[in-house]
Amino acid sequence: MTDRLARARTSGVLAVLRAPSPELALETAEAIIRGGITGIEVTYSTPDAPSVIRELIARHGDAAYIGAGTVTTAEQAQAAADAGAEFLVSPGTLPDLTRAMLDTGAVVMTGAMTPTEVMGALALGVDVVKIFPASLGGPSYLGALRGPFPDAPLMPTGGVKPDNLAEWFAAGSVAVGAGGDLANSASIKAEDWDDITQRAARFAAALSAVRG
Helix, strand or coil: CCHHHHHHHHHCEEEEECCCCHHHHHHHHHHHHHCCCCEEEEECCCCCHHHHHHHHHHHHHHHCEEEEECCCCHHHHHHHHHCCCCEEEECCCCHHHHHHHHHCCCEEEEEECCHHHHHHHHHHCCCEEEECCHHHCHHHHHHHHCCCCCCCCEEEECCCCHHHHHHHHHCCECCEEECCCCCCHHHHHCCCHHHHHHHHHHHHHHHHHHHC
16 A cells, blocks of 8 residues: 555544535534544535635644545646645546546646546556445445455445445555445534534444444
């Protein structure tokens, strides 16, 4: 594993954060970090995502691993990198977009589902192949991809929960992305930060158990 992925591996779980406002995004991220999950993927579904990224980095520095998700344009990639994002995540792998993401110098994670798509992402030189939506095949599908791609850094997103976290890592994940089961949309809208923190704590406990 390269040094570029050391922070992703250490974080283990990246919280996929979608919030209706920058303010709620910040509150959600703080609740998640309090629960013990320090990897935060601020998606571009969140208004003014770069400002959220910049503020979280100002508050937490190296104590949290902060990046941007749902990156779909080169402009978004550059804006996130300018805000200090350590990693950039796209739901798919478009060659021109991927090259623009790589040009920022940030760790690049792009989406794939089929073996052909995985090959395409690896050929472009991405750091991590995001298997999405991973819920379609589950841990067994990720394990099957390990046959032809034994050394590929794979990160499932979708369908990741505390009670199946061990299965995902056993199947060969370098890290996992967790969305609704962690940064729950209903809890965000209700501003139920205790619930978000408890969800994060369950993920953190499951991750700790995986690592022994």
